[in-house]
Amino acid sequence: MCETCGCSIPGHEHPEPADTHTVEVLKGLMSSNDHAAAHNREHFDRSGVLVVNLMSSPGAGKTRLLEQTAAGLGGRLNIAVIEGDLETENDAERLRRGGIRAHQITTGSACHLDAHLIHRALHEFPLADEQGAVDILFIENVGNLVCPAAFDLGQHLNVVLLSTTEGDDKPAKYPVMFRAADLVVVSKCGLLPMLDDFSVDRARASLAGLGNETPVIQTAAGRQPDITDWIAWLEARRAEHPATAEERAPATQTA
Amino acid sequence: MHEMAVCNELLAQVRASAVQHGARSVATITVRIGALSGVEPDLLERAFTIARAGDYTDQARLVIETIGVRIRCRACGNENDAAANRLLCSACGGYTVDLVGGDELLLASIELQGIPDAERSNQGENAQGENSYV
Numbered sequence: 001m002c003e004t005c006g007c008s009i010p011g012h013e014h015p016e017p018a019d020t021h022t023v024e025v026l027k028g029l030m031s032s033n034d035h036a037a038a039h040n041r042e043h044f045d046r047s048g049v050l051v052v053n054l055m056s057s058p059g060a061g062k063t064r065l066l067e068q069t070a071a072g073l074g075g076r077l078n079i080a081v082i083e084g085d086l087e088t089e090n091d092a093e094r095l096r097r098g099g100i101r102a103h104q105i106t107t108g109s110a111c112h113l114d115a116h117l118i119h120r121a122l123h124e125f126p127l128a129d130e131q132g133a134v135d136i137l138f139i140e141n142v143g144n145l146v147c148p149a150a151f152d153l154g155q156h157l158n159v160v161l162l163s164t165t166e167g168d169d170k171p172a173k174y175p176v177m178f179r180a181a182d183l184v185v186v187s188k189c190g191l192l193p194m195l196d197d198f199s200v201d202r203a204r205a206s207l208a209g210l211g212n213e214t215p216v217i218q219t220a221a222g223r224q225p226d227i228t229d230w231i232a233w234l235e236a237r238r239a240e241h242p243a244t245a246e247e248r249a250p251a252t253q254t255a
Numbered sequence: 256m257h258e259m260a261v262c263n264e265l266l267a268q269v270r271a272s273a274v275q276h277g278a279r280s281v282a283t284i285t286v287r288i289g290a291l292s293g294v295e296p297d298l299l300e301r302a303f304t305i306a307r308a309g310d311y312t313d314q315a316r317l318v319i320e321t322i323g324v325r326i327r328c329r330a331c332g333n334e335n336d337a338a339a340n341r342l343l344c345s346a347c348g349g350y351t352v353d354l355v356g357g358d359e360l361l362l363a364s365i366e367l368q369g370i371p372d373a374e375r376s377n378q379g380e381n382a383q384g385e386n387s388y389v
Contacts, residue, residue, distance in 0.1 A: 022366045029360045030264050147257035150293040175340040176293040211342025211352040
């Protein structure tokens with residue numbers, strides 16, 4: 001069959017029209033999203049807020065970890081959350097009940113958040129409140145280990161949760177997502193004594209197979225919470241993050 | 256499946272380029288997709304046949320150049336190809352490696368039709384184009 005016109009006459013050709021002209025582009029295919037992400041990042045940096053993009057499969061415990069994070073920080077840092085879900089305001093309401101400022105984005109049928117959605121949310125969700133400027137903004141992405149990895153939102157850090165009720169070979173199955181991680185959190189570790197098919201060491205080995213040295217920490221955010229390492233990691237990242245653009249400027253000048 | 260969203264991003268860029276060059280239509284779009292880019296070539300292709308509808312890209316053809324994963328070992332400097340989920344040095348077995356290729360998500364080139372200058376110098380040839388779009 002002729003690929004150009006779909007007819008079945010054998011041997012005929014459609015000569016290349018003489019007025020064609022090839023333009024070399026060699027630009028990122030996602031330039032419109034990346035442009036919006038850069039704009040978001042500028043806005044975050046001007047406000048001095050550290051932005052953490054939380055990703056995992058559905059049900060790995062992202063919202064629960066955030067609920068416990070507020071308690072674990074004990075008011076030392078002011079946090080806020082942008083929630084991404086296909087439908088419902090449930091997660092944002094859950095966080096608000098715990099006293100955490102939260103804004104819900106419902107994506108409809110979209111399987112990921114993109115930089116434009118975050119930009120729009122920021123217009124309705126100021127990065128300061130009566131308690132002062134937000135220190136850490138969490139973006140809880142749509143539960144999905146595939147699509148969110150392809151979209152820069154303007155965040156500073158990616159955190160990927162891997163719960164003990166999932167397979168410990170998830171990093172090998174979803175290499176793009178786990179390669180993007182600045183930190184992997186093995187969540188629901190309170191369940192480890194009950195599980196015979198999840199090994200934290202195997203999860204680490206699976207992650208090491210992706211060729212980077214992403215740190216791994218363990219959390220339990222259930223009835224007997226232990227999120228000490230997570231809180232310590234957050235406080236350390238916050239401490240090294242420039243508070244404002246002004247603070248950042250001298251560092252870049254001396255470099 | 257986020258390939259539809261990726262496709263819309265791609266086509267927005269292509270249409271902007273067509274407008275900028277004063278082209279009448281787009282014949283071919285060539286992209287480079289790495290095995291670790293998070294985009295599936297087959298799904299992108301399928302999304303493209305739906306998303307291309309519109310003034311400039313109605314008849315456009317998508318050419319996907321796939322790029323395999325290539326790594327360089329930080330310990331011994333060896334370079335080798337690798338599977339997307341097994342980025343290990345084939346010489347020393349080290350796992351601290353840098354990605355040399357495989358995460359590309361690039362719009363490489365666009366073949367435009369009916370750019371005014373080219374059109375003027377080739378006026379006689381224009382009648383034949385079944386796939387030209389006016």
